[in-house]
Amino acid sequence: MNYFSTNFTLGILGGGQLGKMMLYETRKWDIKTHVLDPSIEAPCRIAADYFEQGDLMDFETVYSFGKKVDILTFEIEGVNIEALEKLEEEGIKVYPSAATLRNIQDKGIQKQFYKKHQIPTSAFNVFENKDSLNHAIFQKEISFPFVWKSCTGGYDGKGVSIIRAAEDLIPLADGACIAEDLVPFKNELAVIVARNPLGEVKTYPVVEMEFHPEANQVEYVICPARIDENVAHKAREIASKVSEAFKHVGLLAVEMFQTDDDEILVNEVAPRPHNSGHYSIEASYTNQFEQQIRAILDLPLGNTDSKAGGIMVNLVGAQGHTGQVVYKNIEKILAMEGVTPHIYGKKETRPFRKMGHVTIVNKDLDKARKIAEEVKKTIEVITE
Amino acid sequence: MNYFSTNFTLGILGGGQLGKMMLYETRKWDIKTHVLDPSIEAPCRIAADYFEQGDLMDFETVYSFGKKVDILTFEIEGVNIEALEKLEEEGIKVYPSAATLRNIQDKGIQKQFYKKHQIPTSAFNVFENKDSLNHAIFQKEISFPFVWKSCTGGYDGKGVSIIRAAEDLIPLADGACIAEDLVPFKNELAVIVARNPLGEVKTYPVVEMEFHPEANQVEYVICPARIDENVAHKAREIASKVSEAFKHVGLLAVEMFQTDDDEILVNEVAPRPHNSGHYSIEASYTNQFEQQIRAILDLPLGNTDSKAGGIMVNLVGAQGHTGQVVYKNIEKILAMEGVTPHIYGKKETRPFRKMGHVTIVNKDLDKARKIAEEVKKTIEVITE
Structure with missing residues (x-):
């Protein structure tokens, strides 16, 4: 199959920030795309070859959208699975598959799946x-x-x-x-796994979520995780096993706990590019969005190693601010070393709304961590 | 000025591959863009907020396009300068300025400019x-x-x-x-300089053009250049001086010769992102297109250092092939370590037409150079 500068069409269900970042990669390779999203203001409204406004949970909408593409994927789990199943029956390739999504979309079924496949979980x-x-x-x-x-x-x-x-x-x-x-844990970790239809599997390094000491909110996603090498190895092994058990095609983000006695328990998965992999755009040889495209198009998977240490900080709307967004002090963080903001393109901010993220890359991870703290103290997502 | 997710509008004259790669950055920061290009099939036809088809050398077309934007830039030198001058008079910011472009667009004037400013040239x-x-x-x-x-x-x-x-x-x-x-030279080098309206200047590392031993064509653009540190330092100094002499705002690619006795002579400049800086997308902390946006929006300039060694190979149409392009063996180069193809989105190939480029990144530059040779031997830009 020839995907590059041809009429081959990739369909993406969901046109939010994950879709937007995926479109950087389809543009880079001149792969034709169709995007479906309920909002006419969706970040993917431009940069796709064709954008359609419609309900992702509606059978007819998803089905007729899917009939016009060659391979269909999604950037959000909340899509009509029955439509995916019918499309698969009619020969459209859906990656990840409808069957995989059925095992993940419902968290009860997901947990039972882990039990059945002897995947460690609470x-x-x-x-x-x-x-x-x-x-x-x-x-x-x-x-x-x-x-x-x-x-x-x-x-x-x-x-x-x-x-x-x-x-x-x-x-x-x-x-x-x-x-x-409720399992006491030392660390919350995540591993992104890529798997293509041929069954080739690659895992990214383990990332660590560092929590705010009081607010109990993730403040920093840090790659590589500052953990013991054996624990990191085990986490990547388990993540591979999860991906293979699901016969997953595409990217799978596996969120895990490192318990006090260094056991790894799988918490939950997301069958798509993930917030915990955003650092990869600047830090990895192959960023997660390019890897997703490689995986679902059955191309060879890229190198998942990092060029430098990476830390990601989410940009969420400040409390007490609703309306036209202003990124206060963004020029100050742009003056800091190795800092790249990503602005998702949502015009309206609301308390805690994910409006963007910032990546800090540095060969010295401790230095990156200090700069990340400065970034977090400096930028504010507010209204005028 | 607030550029992010606002109504601020950046205009770009020219919608080819340079504009297309610039749009990855405006999208990343949600900066609104208008693009003007003579071809309805231009690579920038999508991903801009507004695309207009029109003649870049026509006064009225450029003038009326420019009146609708806040800052105007270009990705090609062949634009109507009189229109830029009139827009400047009427308060539109044009970066690089019309005066700078006048000193560069005509190569006779450009050479006389070097002489006047004691910039070494043949x-x-x-x-x-x-x-x-x-x-x-x-x-x-x-x-x-x-x-x-x-x-x-x-x-x-x-x-x-x-x-x-x-x-x-x-x-x-x-x-x-x-x-x-005709000056005998050891090496053909280039340095990309970024300068913002405040006069902040940063140079990228020196890159080296490696020529095919027989065909006398650039085969590889290599960063950093494999030259003596003192020569590299001198090349960056001269490039800075050129940028300052032009009072240039934005990116300036300075092409130079290293003579047999290690003198540096300026050959010519391009007042925009440049083929010799494409390696920066994967290899640098701040890629040249982000740097261009930072410079013309008067934002702090980013770190120009590299995360790893980078080599760029142009993808040009093979001789004897004209028509719908096929990138033969692209899946084979995707399996090589640290290889990223960029496909510009031109549907028709012609002999020697620039259709894309491939970047090879590796911590070990010699290893990257070997992989680059494999890439060059493997991929073919042909018709079916």
Whole structure:
């Protein structure tokens, strides 16, 4: 198959920042793209060869969009799987496949998949709804504290709560959910795995999420993780195993816990390029978006090593600011060494909305970490 | 001035591959762009916020395009300067300025500028037309061999000839021209200089053009150049001086000769991102296109150091092939370490047409050089 400067067409479901960064790569290789997104203001509204506004969860919309492309992928999990299945039956290649997405989209099914495939993960129970969860607590089948997760619709910390006492249950939404053991951990890690249809697999170095000491929010994604080499090796092995178990094609971001006794437990996965891989645009020989294109087009996978240490800081809307965004002091961070801001192109900021990210690269990771702290102190995502 | 996710508009004259790569950076920072190009098939036809088809040499077209933007730049020197002058008078910022472009666009004026500013360059004479050149030869005011250059319209080796005897004069076009001393040189070098309106200047490392031993064509652009440190230092100093003499704003590519006795002579300049800086996309902390945006928007300039050694190979159309392009064996070069092809998006190949380039990055420059040779042997730009 010849993809470069031809009529071959790649379809992308979702036109947000991940799609936007994927389009840098399709443009670099002159690969024709179609993008579907519900918002006419989506970051992918330009740079695709064809942009369509439409509902990603609507069968007919996704199906008729998919019929016009040769290979279909997605940059968000919330898409109509039945349409993907019908497209596959009719010969359209969908990567990752509908079957893989079925095993991931519902967190209850995802956890059961790990259990079935002997992938280490925290102990859990699945409940059909809030009532059955309450009943299990009442029957002392599960006990506080535990981690509650909604089976569907969770994203960026939404749909996840730590339940320490009965009153924490009150605000939870109804619906299918899981209750997981709250495992004490030293580190939250992630590994991005690329796998192509031929079954070639490559893993990126382990990244580490450094949390704010008080706010319990990820502040820095650091590559490579400052952990023991054996633990890093184990994390990459497990991530490969997860990708192979899913027969996943494309990128799979595997989020993991490093427990106090250096066990690795898989927390959850995302079947697409991921926030934890953004550092790769500046730091890696092959960035995650190019790797995604290589994987789904069945091209040889690229080198996942880093050219330099990389740290990523998310740019999220400041509290108390809603409206036309201003990136205050962006010129100050541009004067810092090895600093590259990425602005996603959302015109309106809201508290905690992901508006962009900043990458800091440096051969000396400690130096990068210090500059990252300066970046975080300096830039503000506010309104005028 | 706030450029990010606002209504600020950057205008770009020319929508070829340089403009296309510049748009990766405007997209990364969500800077609104307008692009003007004569071809509806131009690589920038997508990814700009607004694309206009029109003649870059036509006063009215350039003027009315420029009136709709806040800052205007160009990715090709062949634009209507009178329109730029009028736009400047009316308060539109044009970077590089019309005055700078006037000093560069005509090679006779450019050479006289170097002489006036004591910038080392080969000895030369300017002639109004072919007749006056012939007359000077007849009068023995100049002697064979010499380098003939057309004052205007030269590009990619067109408009340049080495004249060794009277019969070499016959095919030359009529028009203003220069006759330069043919200086024996060890190396052809280039330095990219960035300068912002505040006068902040940064130079990139020296790159070296490695020629094919027989074909006398540049085969590899190598960064850093494999030359003595003192010579490299001198080349960067001279390049800075050239940029400052021109009061240039934006990127200036300074092409130079290293003579047999290690003198540096300025050959010519290009007031824009340049083929010799393409390696920077993968190899530098700040790639040349981001640097161009930083410079013309008066933002702090970024680090020009390299993360790794970089080698660039042009992808030009093979002889004997005209028509719908095929990049034969591209999947084979994708399997080589640290190899990134860039496909410009021209559908038709022709002999020697620049269709793309390939960058090879590696911490070990010798290893990169070996891989570059494999790349060159493997990929073919042909028709089916």
